[in-house]
Amino acid sequence: MTDDIVMDHLPTRRDEEWRYGALDTLKGMSKDIFENWRDIDVPAGESMCETFVLDAADGPDLTRLRVNIGEGATAAIFAVNTGAPYSRMEVVVRCAKGAHFEFGGVTIGGGDATREFVTRIAHDEPDATSNQVVRAVHWGKAVGNFLGRIDVVKEAQKTDAAQDFKAILLEKGASANAKPQLEIYADDVKCAHGAAIGALDQTAAFYMAARGLPPELARKLQIRAFVADAFLALEDEARQEELLERALAVLDRKL
Amino acid sequence: MLKIENLRAEVGGTEILKGLSLEIGAGEIHAIMGPNGAGKSTLSYVLGGRPGYEVTGGSVTFDGQDLLELEPHERAAAGLFLGFQYPVEIPGVSNVQFLREAANAQRKARGQDPLSGGEFLKLAKEKAGLLKMDMEMMKRAVNVGFSGGEKKRAEMVQMGILDPKFAVLDETDSGLDIDALRVVGDGINAIMRESGKGVLLITHYQRLLDYVKPDYVHVLAKGAIVKTGGPELASQLESEGYEAVAA
Ligand SMILES: Nc1ncnc2c1ncn2[C@@H]1O[C@H](COP(=O)(O)OP(=O)(O)OP(=O)(O)O)[C@@H](O)[C@H]1O
Ligand SMILES: [Mg+2]
Numbered sequence: 001m002t003d004d005i006v007m008d009h010l011p012t013r014r015d016e017e018w019r020y021g022a023l024d025t026l027k028g029m030s031k032d033i034f035e036n037w038r039d040i041d042v043p044a045g046e047s048m049c050e051t052f053v054l055d056a057a058d059g060p061d062l063t064r065l066r067v068n069i070g071e072g073a074t075a076a077i078f079a080v081n082t083g084a085p086y087s088r089m090e091v092v093v094r095c096a097k098g099a100h101f102e103f104g105g106v107t108i109g110g111g112d113a114t115r116e117f118v119t120r121i122a123h124d125e126p127d128a129t130s131n132q133v134v135r136a137v138h139w140g141k142a143v144g145n146f147l148g149r150i151d152v153v154k155e156a157q158k159t160d161a162a163q164d165f166k167a168i169l170l171e172k173g174a175s176a177n178a179k180p181q182l183e184i185y186a187d188d189v190k191c192a193h194g195a196a197i198g199a200l201d202q203t204a205a206f207y208m209a210a211r212g213l214p215p216e217l218a219r220k221l222q223i224r225a226f227v228a229d230a231f232l233a234l235e236d237e238a239r240q241e242e243l244l245e246r247a248l249a250v251l252d253r254k255l
Numbered sequence: 256m257l258k259i260e261n262l263r264a265e266v267g268g269t270e271i272l273k274g275l276s277l278e279i280g281a282g283e284i285h286a287i288m289g290p291n292g293a294g295k296s297t298l299s300y301v302l303g304g305r306p307g308y309e310v311t312g313g314s315v316t317f318d319g320q321d322l323l324e325l326e327p328h329e330r331a332a333a334g335l336f337l338g339f340q341y342p343v344e345i346p347g348v349s350n351v352q353f354l355r356e357a358a359n360a361q362r363k364a365r366g367q368d369p370l371s372g373g374e375f376l377k378l379a380k381e382k383a384g385l386l387k388m389d390m391e392m393m394k395r396a397v398n399v400g401f402s403g404g405e406k407k408r409a410e411m412v413q414m415g416i417l418d419p420k421f422a423v424l425d426e427t428d429s430g431l432d433i434d435a436l437r438v439v440g441d442g443i444n445a446i447m448r449e450s451g452k453g454v455l456l457i458t459h460y461q462r463l464l465d466y467v468k469p470d471y472v473h474v475l476a477k478g479a480i481v482k483t484g485g486p487e488l489a490s491q492l493e494s495e496g497y498e499a500v501a502a
Binding site for chain 1: 330332345353354356357360417
């Protein structure tokens with residue numbers, strides 16, 4: 001089995017964080033790609049915000065961030081993930097005392113692509129908060145995933161961590177997976193997580209049609225409202241609008 | 256302007272409308288009353304083209320056009336408005352955004368130029384004012400967190416903005432307080448009482464009909480019109496009940 005020996009840097013399904021990945025697309029990728037992390041340091045008291053549009057047309061495409069948030073500092077990351085055939089964003093975060101991490105992600109698209117967000121947040125010190133909102137909209141045979149792990153160590157009292165995932169599947173062949181993983185060792189902690197996977201609301205669709213909206217337009221309005229949740233915390237309205245447009249442009253190509 | 260002939264319709268495999276006929280001329284207001292479960296809302300949904308409401312017989316002609324052939328949004332563009340018994344919430348979409356898109360989609364379908372943002376806001380303010388509804392509510396998501404009465408009032412603001420030729424109003428009066436009932440009644444008159452327009456009012460109570468005086472009153476029972484009369488029929492029903500009057 002020489003293949004296995006050469007390729008043992010490739011992730012396998014046994015890896016919890018790769019369990020829904022499109023691993024077959026990774027065949028032949030070299031080791032350094034998997035070691036390529038970008039480090040972001042937010043010094044104590046400061047704040048950063050960065051937006052991403054992941055739209056690789058001929059991936060696989062891995063975006064890997066390591067974010068270190070200093071005491072009382074804030075980091076906010078927002079991303080639209082429309083890449084193919086496999087587009088994955090991984091964010092590993094460490095929160096110091098009183099830090100805040102904000103994440104908003106949207107996976108949207110069809111085809112038989114897999115798009116995913118994988119986050120791992122370490123609450124290492126007390127009083128830090130994190131909030132993650134992920135929305136997925138898929139059709140065709142596409143897959144959207146959100147794997148969110150939260151580690152709260154014993155010392156990290158008063159941690160408040162929230163995760164919210166919702167998916168809308170427009171066609172039968174599409175699917176979505178949510179995997180929250182909470183490892184909590186402190187006792188005075190709030191960790192909320194929710195996940196829901198469904199179809200577009202047909203009652204609302206008829207109501208909109210009864211007011212004269214053609215189905216494509218009604219659907220676009222509904223989906224716009226749905227994905228907008230992920231970018232609500234983005235204060236810069238122009239950037240918020242841009243991400244929304246990038247996400248909805250994918251839908252326009254479907255309709 | 257609306258002619259319903261021997262209409263039959265099923266919901267979930269059960270026949271609800273069983274040969275219903277009704278003709279409403281331009282400039283007329285008709286009221287439909289009838290016991291719970293008679294098929295009044297079903298009639299409004301069938302006219303609107305709601306998926307799942309299957310027409311199995313009969314015909315509906317609207318201004319000479321086969322209404323049943325049109326898609327729901329095409330019926331709206333042709334001038335049909337449905338006031339819902341239970342208006343639907345649309346989270347994340349504001350009334351202003353929703354109604355501007357809807358008005359312009361209808362205009363586009365009719366070959367008219369779209370309203371600009373300014374023109375639309377002026378129109379929305381005027382119609383909200385007519386129904387004494389605060390413009391702040393128009394900026395909120397469609398029906399989300401609205402009280403029962405507020406939803407009904409919002410339906411009439413929508414009707415004012417979309418300016419339909421024919422309105423089917425399903426229990427628009429239920430849930431309204433006494434003052435709101437008058438405002439909504441005046442609103443319906445202001446928007447719909449014109450020579451080229453028509454209204455089908457579905458209601459359980461005489462009180463709305465005191466404000467919006469119908470030309471005809473029909474009793475719908477078990478999926479068909481079983482009695483027709485003038486406005487006096489409504490008062491007779493109110494005092495004597497369906498069993499006595501329409502049996
Ligand atoms: N999906 C469905 N499957 C089977 N029966 C249904 C369905 N929807 C409605 N019905 C039935 O159709 C009948 C007519 O309902 P409809 O809502 O039209 O009554 P209505 O006259 O509007 O009553 P109300 O005065 O209570 O509003 C009722 O018996 C109802 O239970
Ligand atoms: Mg009803």
